[in-house]
Amino acid sequence: MLKGIHLTLLLGPVIPVPVPQVVLDALTQVEVVQPDEAAGAFTIQFSLSVQSPLHTLFLLSGGGVVPLLRLILVATINGTPQVLIDGVVTKTEVMPGADQRHTTLQVTGDDLTTVMQKLEFSGLPGLPYPAMPAEAIVALLLAKYAFLGIIPLVIPSIAMDVPIPTERIPTQQGNDLEYIRMLAERVGYVFYIEPGPAPGTSTAYWGPKVKVGIPQPALNADMDAGSNVENLSFSYNGNARSLPVIYIQNPQTKVPIPIPIPDIGPLNPPLGLIDPPPQQLRQLPETAKYSPVRALLLGMAEAAKSADTVTGRGSLDVTRYGRVLKSRQLVGVRGVGPAFDGLYYVSEVRHTIKRGEYKQSFNLSRKGLISTLPVVPP
Template structure:
């Protein structure tokens, strides 16, 4: 590896251990994809000979998925350790070598949400438990894997009377936790780290505030630290969600347009595109069933949809980690400069893909924000 980058890998059931040097030497490629919401995944490519312990492990398992086998990847850049993924193996493929060449073993997997998506627990009762309590109870099963819950209470704290009704689980743990998050306009994901073997299961609102990461510099001569930046501005994407609330006394449904701006989702662009659905033919509700829900719950679901619809500016690019002098992380803010007044400023990092080979560490990324022109005069260097 490059002198400023070190990659360490741990594999094992439940509590993984550092792999032997012979295994790490046979590692040819690493790819880790992290999205702001949902599941993260990884792929490991090994070049192995006939006597490699990985070859024997593949034969003993019969090529079946190794959901019990946990994998942790840690990249140390300039002395700072970054846990890239903490997950389990879901698939492995072996391609025999030709004319005396080594075989190629490809291992793919997902983060620890893959363990939550295996067994269907439909019908499991939760008497007198609000959504927050149900999520906490479900996540307690995975404390053995170092999963620590971070649950933000919603505005819909409604207690049920057990003698009248109670809620029951539908689907797997992961599917039900996601369903509960969508019902209150929240998101759910697992963030690996900050230490190897520890992960944070976040259930709460999508946050687009915080300290920005070091800026991405384009076309700035010696200060340039990215390989490419491509911007798109979709003027038709900004559609304001509209919910209808039914007034029982009058028998009339009133439309309520929801702005895409909240304290946790401030505007990052000064000039957003005009909404494309404010004319009478387009005044359709976000969902037909929202009028039957309590107004606070419908509003929270609408605000979550509004935040997604407002991402009119998208930036796709790539960088070399050694030139950037750090690891760009998803689910945070980052500054962009050197590309002109229309696209300079702060962005939200929507997804990041890590691509590591021997002597090379690059990242592909996707950034989003709500409009053109920066809302801040300067960004962090």
Template sequence: MIKGIDLSLMFGPGIPFAAPRGVIDALQSVKVEENAGETPSGFELGFALEKNSPLNTLFLLAGGAALPILRVALIATISGRAETLINGVVTKTDLTPGSGSNPATLTVTGKDLCATMEYFDFSGLPYPAMPPFARVNLVLAKYAWLGVIPQVIPSLEGPPLPTDKIPRHKDNDLDYIRTLAHEAGYTFFFKPGPAPATSVAYWGPDIRIGKVQSALTMESGVPTNAEELSFTFNKDGLAIPIVFIQNALTKAPIPVPIPGAIPFQPPIGAIPPLPPRIERLKNTANLNPFEALQRGFAFAARNMDAVEGRGRIDVLRYGQIVHARSLIGVRGAGAAFDGTHYVDSVSHDLSRGSYKQSFTLKRSGLLPTQSSVPA
């Protein structure tokens, strides 16, 4: 158990700076949504607005057209270790007038830096002889001034010959990068850090390996650190994907079923269920065999989780901050659900003297693959 958490707020046009004392004193509540997959992370800040508060100026700046990008960064310091909760931009402000002795309330909401990639449409921009990962790097280079650090994993697709086709940009930058990620079986998201005003833009496979966070413990007396924890098992959404590879000589499509074992997602459930249906993937026969198999593995990765968990913790009791897109241990939930799980989403809820987190977990099967998890 820890005694407390220090929260730092930075904001400003283009480059965020430390908020003045008056703004920090007016901050009443903080909510941060941290999601995996294509759902962007977001935040909501609640301020008590006095008549002479500098937040009046902040409200005018956020609502005016002179500053289209107002940056916000939130940093939580726990046990001497600073962790960036969100690095984003303001998208909406709401002002609720006060009544009687109650001050007015200013609510500032926003998203991570993916919101800045939706402003302009660059459709038609050519990318001659550039494979998908090179195009992604070129697109992300425009956002280096916002502290964006690209982390791009090359896909199996090679560079197209300019005599055959020249790829062209479609829609805004965010939609185009997500389209390239979907075609490659990849995911794209922003991860705040490592510095407060920076974010890592990850384009690559959804990897479920790495360090396991300390275990969530239920019904175990003194070691119990989770306030709520429940699990469900549902295999109705699972499917065995089948891709079609065209024979170069006969032009006949050859069906290839994709196994449940994903190379970059080792199983974290010992007994996966048998999928109840078969899904035939369309538009794979016109791809080369490597690209077709890549589409199949990507579909299997998105539709392999039969176990879903939901819970809530007090960070002050748990001792650290739970992050999405990572692994975490579970104890005391029963033999079927104990072991390692993947954290799919996390909701941070902070107020003075309180830091709660709600989260969702998922994994492919029942029973743990390891005999123990980190305490």
């Protein structure tokens, strides 16, 4: 690998162990995708001889003989380890290599959310959760995956809805992942599994999309020797925002009262000064038949889906940047002009690692033009 960068690969059923050096020597390319809300994925390629025992190992796991082949990839940069992916192998392929004596073995998989799709409850009566709000249901579902090192982080919603058993009993439909994501969507939350910080542990986050915190080192463009990105571009779409309107029915007059729900909250502040108002209204008339608390939660969920008006994309060399750019965090941008400089939310990161090369491509987003900060921190 590059100077100052060390790659560690752990593999095994349930509890992975470091692979021998011969496996790392056969490694030719690694690609890891870390999206904002969807599951993370990885693709690893090995250049192997025809008689290599790794064919048997990965092909058996891909065929389902090994029920759970877990893979952890750790990149250590300047002495700081960073878990890139903690997932499960789902598919293996053998492709022609550079010559007749070697083949390319490609291993693909997803993060640990794959394990949460194993048990399917569709077609069954459904598991009941009487008098339990969504937060308690999610914590109970995640507890069964503690053997994988998954630590639940469940953030209670602003307006917690505790169902009364005589009126409504929540029941599970589909697998655990589908049900957890459905509960998150109802209150405008997100759910994902973040690998690390230590190898073998992960954090299952169920809560609001957080766009506050300490930003990562700035991405510098067109700054001569200070530039640390290879390319960076931005676009602005003023018609991307909409305003949801919920209806709460007056129990005396039976008249529905419209209430607009803004998409700005304490954990989702505007990162730009100039942002156009919503260009259209999204009316939710079906909320009139729900309780005020449940209608408010549905309105907040729709407001959270409002698209960001400014998006950006680019790529960088990790050795030049000096660290790994992480998704789901803030990062500063400098050198692209006053309209687009400032803080952004990193919505997706793609790692591409080859021998002598470690690059990342990324997507950024925010609401509004012109930075809210007088000076972007370096």
